[in-house]
Amino acid sequence: MTQTKIPVDPAFAATAQITAESYARDYAHSIADPNEFWAEKAQRLDWITVPTRIDESNFALDDFRVRWFADGELNVATNCLDRHLATRGDKTAILWEPDEPNEPAQHISYRELHARVGRLANALRKLGIRQGDRVTIYLPMIPEAAVAMLACARIGAIHSVVFGGFSPDSLAGRLADCDSKLVITADEGRRGGKRIPLKANVDEALKRPGTTAVETVLVVRHTGAAVPMQMPRDRWYEAVVEGQPDACAPTAMNAEDPLFILYTSGSTGKPKGVLHTTGGYLLFASYTHACVFDLREDDVYWCTADVGWVTGHSYIVYGPLANGATTVMFEGVPNHPDHSRFWDVIDKHRVTIFYTAPTAIRALMREGAAPVQRTSRASLRLLGTVGEPINPEAWRWYHETVGEKRCPVVDTWWQTETGGILISPLPGATDLKPGSATRPFFGIRPALVDANGAILDGAAEGNLVLLGSWPGQMRTVYGDHARFLDTYFRTYPGSYFTGDGCRRDEDGDYWITGRVDDVINVSGHRIGTAEVESALVAHPKVAEAAVVGFPHDIKGQGIYAYVTLNAGENPSEALRKELIAFVRQEIGAIAGIDHLQWAPGLPKTRSGKIMRRILRKIAENLPDQLGDISTLADPAVVANLVRERRDA
Numbered sequence: 001m002t003q004t005k006i007p008v009d010p011a012f013a014a015t016a017q018i019t020a021e022s023y024a025r026d027y028a029h030s031i032a033d034p035n036e037f038w039a040e041k042a043q044r045l046d047w048i049t050v051p052t053r054i055d056e057s058n059f060a061l062d063d064f065r066v067r068w069f070a071d072g073e074l075n076v077a078t079n080c081l082d083r084h085l086a087t088r089g090d091k092t093a094i095l096w097e098p099d100e101p102n103e104p105a106q107h108i109s110y111r112e113l114h115a116r117v118g119r120l121a122n123a124l125r126k127l128g129i130r131q132g133d134r135v136t137i138y139l140p141m142i143p144e145a146a147v148a149m150l151a152c153a154r155i156g157a158i159h160s161v162v163f164g165g166f167s168p169d170s171l172a173g174r175l176a177d178c179d180s181k182l183v184i185t186a187d188e189g190r191r192g193g194k195r196i197p198l199k200a201n202v203d204e205a206l207k208r209p210g211t212t213a214v215e216t217v218l219v220v221r222h223t224g225a226a227v228p229m230q231m232p233r234d235r236w237y238e239a240v241v242e243g244q245p246d247a248c249a250p251t252a253m254n255a256e257d258p259l260f261i262l263y264t265s266g267s268t269g270k271p272k273g274v275l276h277t278t279g280g281y282l283l284f285a286s287y288t289h290a291c292v293f294d295l296r297e298d299d300v301y302w303c304t305a306d307v308g309w310v311t312g313h314s315y316i317v318y319g320p321l322a323n324g325a326t327t328v329m330f331e332g333v334p335n336h337p338d339h340s341r342f343w344d345v346i347d348k349h350r351v352t353i354f355y356t357a358p359t360a361i362r363a364l365m366r367e368g369a370a371p372v373q374r375t376s377r378a379s380l381r382l383l384g385t386v387g388e389p390i391n392p393e394a395w396r397w398y399h400e401t402v403g404e405k406r407c408p409v410v411d412t413w414w415q416t417e418t419g420g421i422l423i424s425p426l427p428g429a430t431d432l433k434p435g436s437a438t439r440p441f442f443g444i445r446p447a448l449v450d451a452n453g454a455i456l457d458g459a460a461e462g463n464l465v466l467l468g469s470w471p472g473q474m475r476t477v478y479g480d481h482a483r484f485l486d487t488y489f490r491t492y493p494g495s496y497f498t499g500d501g502c503r504r505d506e507d508g509d510y511w512i513t514g515r516v517d518d519v520i521n522v523s524g525h526r527i528g529t530a531e532v533e534s535a536l537v538a539h540p541k542v543a544e545a546a547v548v549g550f551p552h553d554i555k556g557q558g559i560y561a562y563v564t565l566n567a568g569e570n571p572s573e574a575l576r577k578e579l580i581a582f583v584r585q586e587i588g589a590i591a592g593i594d595h596l597q598w599a600p601g602l603p604k605t606r607s608g609k610i611m612r613r614i615l616r617k618i619a620e621n622l623p624d625q626l627g628d629i630s631t632l633a634d635p636a637v638v639a640n641l642v643r644e645r646r647d648a
């Protein structure tokens with residue numbers, strides 16, 4: 001198969017930190033002697049106690065552990081703040097761009113950020129938050145989100161950031177799962193001119209069972225909307241930090257102490273609390289950020305993710321701040337007030353590195369080149385993508401129209417579970433191929449396996465696994481270690497199973513093909529089919545539901561639901577709308593069903609298992625590719641669904 005290769009730009013490589021030669025040499029070293037390699041890299045952090053024990057991980061189930069730097073001690077907030085004060089105190093740490101372009105941006109220096117974090121950390125201690133307590137952060141994209149994360153890190157509290165787009169029910173589930181003691185929220189969020197009633201959602205969530213551990217709700221006054229305050233539970237953020245000293249003694253944390261929990265969807269059940277720890281996570285976020293983005297002191301770096309997702313954790317907050325970078329935080333959306341917004345912000349703040357999602361690129365590509373070309377983008381030197389496979393057409397548009405072929409594009413593959421980037425080009429070292437995430441990062445050993453777990457050599461396609469640990473790997477599912485082992489380590493014993501399919505070409509470059517489990521990736525956001533199904537069956541008129549993903553031009557994948565109504569209920573347009581609204585209300589706006597088909601029956605095996613493979617093909621409108629349906633209990637069910645799909 002012939003494919004375009006875009007060789008490393010010699011001008012970029014001339015000044016890059018990592019070249020093709022140094023990548024080859026250091027990658028070989030990282031695999032041959034991980035302990036030596038990571039002990040040396042660990043020196044990029046400030047340790048209270050320098051670790052002597054490096055990688056003690058073992059994926060074998062009879063002696064399983066993921067453990068790095070076990071005798072090291074450090075504090076994440078001092079690594080992100082205090083150690084920069086001497087040389088970068090006046091440098092902008094966070095450059096905040098508001099939703100409305102005519103409102104002023106904020107340039108928060110490292111010195112100011114350090115002080116804000118210190119005041120909140122002191123306030124949290126005064127409110128009774130101790131090391132190991134869980135604090136939930138449900139905030140819009142405002143600097144207080146980063147301040148709150150770092151304040152927790154400073155005192156050893158474990159934060160759980162919940163994306164502001166999640167519903168009260170989803171928030172309640174996450175509060176209950178980790179017994180959060182305190183919630184930090186805002187009166188309202190803003191996105192693209194719309195308001196999000198965050199405080200009202202918290203009030204609703206706290207009426208749900210299981211959330212009684214919450215003692216305090218801190219409310220940031222952001223839009224100034226009137227919100228009811230329930231005393232003594234609810235406190236204004238400004239009032240509690242006022243008068244607190246800027247200095248706050250950091251807690252010395254063991255490298256393996258938890259740093260945060262982040263809930264993410266899996267193929268079964270409710271979302272999992274992915275737990276990341278202190279030393280390995282911070283090292284991996286900071287080192288990948290420095291290498292993949294070829295970070296320089298004067299860069300203005302912008303990642304457009306939300307802090308509610310792992311990308312926001314690792315590549316807006318922890319990686320960039322640990323590296324002393326200027327990180328842009330954007331409250332808005334790409335199409336408000338118009339489709340030039342991203343490019344206008346790049347020109348306004350002279351952004352040099354830009355990192356976004358394929359779904360945003362595809363949506364902007366649809367608007368044509370004009371909104372891009374009326375801006376300069378002269379400051380840009382590097383582009384990145386994350387979150388889902390990028391189709392070669394969108395990759396080329398990004399490279400040619402946005403970057404004018406001047407800027408390498410790094411397609412970075414990773415997961416909430418991996419903590420940081422595992423497969424990506426390094427811009428001064430790797431030849432680029434539109435649509436390929438190319439090569440493993442230092443210390444990463446990807447492999448492709450067939451359905452039986454046999455490792456495939458050379459050019460091949462299979463399921464993507466990782467053969468050994470890396471410092472940023474998740475340590476457990478919070479409160480459910482058995483689920484951690486079951487989900488990731490039992491399918492292919494001895495390796496970590498990613499849930500992704502992947503192809504490796506004859507050059508050894510990796511091409512991620514997407515999820516092979518029951519997770520749908522909608523606009524780069526993970527949604528479990530089981531979650532949407534249980535939301536649907538919670539509706540009194542629904543008997544049964546099956547949900548699958550299907551290809552969607554902008555979102556990558558859309559949500560396709562098959563719904564069986566209770567006996568006596570009749571399908572109608574009104575009921576269809578009601579069910580779609582019901583699911584959005586149960587889970588949040590990211591769970592918008594794109595297509596809902598009435599299904600008088602669902603295709604099941606004789607043992608009662610729904611055959612999703614068939615439902616996926618019907619959703620894609622490929623009825624001639626249904627494959628073997630002989631094991632179905634009632635094949636007529638399929639013929640009905642196919643006919644209705646075709647006639648729809």
Ligand code: WTA
Nearest residue numbers: 386387388389411412413414415416512515
């Ligand atoms: C997908 C986001 C192809 C993949 C950091 C993975 C990608 C899931 C890429 C994780 C990429 C992420 N190319 N697919 N560059 N990046 N994915 O946990 O299916 O929100 O398993 O982490 O997104 O999504 P998560």
